[in-house]
Amino acid sequence: LGAETLARLDAFLPGPWSHSNPADILGDADAARYARALEIVAEDAGNDALLVILTPQAMTDNAAVAEAVVEVAEKSGKPLLASWMGGDGVEAGRRILARAGIPCFNYPDTAARVFARVTAHLSQPPVSGTCAVDERAPDLALRVIARAEAGGRVLLNEAESKQLLGAFGIPVVRTLSADSEDQAVDHARALGFPVVLKLCSRTLTHKTDAGGVRLALTGEDAVRDAWCEIRDAVTVRAGAEHFGGVTVQRMIADKGVELILGASRDAQFGPVALFGAGGVMVHVLQDTALDLAPLDVDQALRLIARTRVQRALLGARGSAPLDMDALARLVALFSRIPLALPQIAEMEINPLLAAQDGFTALDARIVLRRNL
Structure with a gap:
């Protein structure tokens, strides 16, 4: 003083x-x-x-x-x-x-x-390994947000969330929305079996808890059965009004490490980025780390190093190490999207599959800010 x-x-x-x-x-x-x-x-x-x-x-x-x-x-x-x-x-x-x-x-x-x-x-001093996002958000991302806002929604469905992330260069698995059994079957044929069906809802974000996920569907009959099972499970557990069809995507058979990426806005500190072990056990494992966003590549590497799952990424029990620099570039890119799109309140990729051939967002969720 x-x-x-x-x-x-x-x-x-x-x-x-x-x-x-x-x-x-x-x-x-x-x-x-x-x-x-x-x-x-x-x-x-x-x-x-x-x-x-x-x-x-x-x-x-x-x-x-x-x-x-x-x-x-x-x-x-x-x-x-x-x-x-x-x-x-x-x-x-x-x-x-x-x-x-x-x-x-x-x-x-x-x-x-x-x-x-x-x-x-x-x-932290500035470093050369930055990962910039154009200040102008891609037109596709803006159209996705405009469509949701026109419908009075703040929650993007999975297909919309992946569209937005893909517009920024985040690798996502192709995901199609289906409003009927027949449309789900058509999408499955177009994508190729086996496929995954997941609940599409304007209100529910935790699809597994609602009984809204069916994996490794190998034929048309299995797709039709899965549609009915998801619809019935959601109706019983949450109510028929929460069922809005399904999304269809190819089943990714590659083995890898499931990760979670997250971004949100803290009232005091602004944008915050999250990285850690993902999948359905994310809340049980509790292996995540937070840092202020945006991140550059070096900062992303330090964030990853603060988690236990890093040991699996570097190679464990005879497995080959993954490309940590590529992962850091992806984390840095993800952390910068809310700066390009101030309409975003929070977003999450869970899981992000980390495998030898690259990184793929298998599921995603984006929530928009109200009354921006």
């Missing part, structure tokens, strides 16, 4: 305050004292971000303090994190901070690690 900041704090804080950074404004601090101290510290040009810690005493009104912090944060514009210690007793304050988009943690050391990660990310 600068000399002027210390003098301003001295002028109104009780004598025993810490007189240094961190500024301990004492346990009896009320919302007004928090607000004034935070305003003064935020105006100090010598700091770039703020962490507000509340350790409640008997007289502390944690909700009032949270409201005061929100008001100052909106004025200052500096990145701000909070740590509201006290368990359920400070839940009211945490909810106020959350509604304002201020990340709040149970303990200050967690918040400090977040600051350290953000600082490390922003301090």
Whole structure:
């Protein structure tokens, strides 16, 4: 803290305050004292971000303090994190901070690690291995979004999601939508057996949970049976209104490693990229890593290295290593799509099949932002 900041704090804080950074404004601090101290510290040009810690005493009104912090944060514009210690007793304050988009943690050391990660990310030098996306989104991607918005939808179906990703050069398996049994059979013939049928829905995103996936269908009768099975399963588990037909795609027989790629927008930090082990067990394995987007190739390689699944990609149990540079280029490209399309709220490829002959998005989901 600068000399002027210390003098301003001295002028109104009780004598025993810490007189240094961190500024301990004492346990009896009320919302007004928090607000004034935070305003003064935020105006100090010598700091770039703020962490507000509340350790409640008997007289502390944690909700009032949270409201005061929100008001100052909106004025200052500096990145701000909070740590509201006290368990359920400070839940009211945490909810106020959350509604304002201020990340709040149970303990200050967690918040400090977040600051350290953000600082490390922003301090990385520029590298030559960039993966640029044209600022102008491809016309096909814009048409896909316009069609969904015209229908009042924010959820793209699987075929639309793959169309959009493919327009940016993401390798996807060809996927066709079918509104009837006969159309599903026609698509299967055109693609070649064996095929996969998956639920097409404007509302449901977890197709497996709804009974909406049938694999390795080798003939027309199997396709018709699969259509009926998916329709009936969705009707029983979710309701007939959630069934919108199916998608048809070739069954990919190549063995490989199933990965997940994700991108979303954090209210405080902006676009965030995710990489990890994918497939239907993604939530069980919990092997993913996050970083701020966009990524270049070197940053993508570092993101991949933070996951356990990297060991499988580098070659395990006698298998040959995969092309890690090509994978990093793909991850970097994927992370940059939301910059070209601000209409996107979140997107996911799961699974991305990583095999010796390349990488292919087998399933994809994109959600658009409301009222952009």
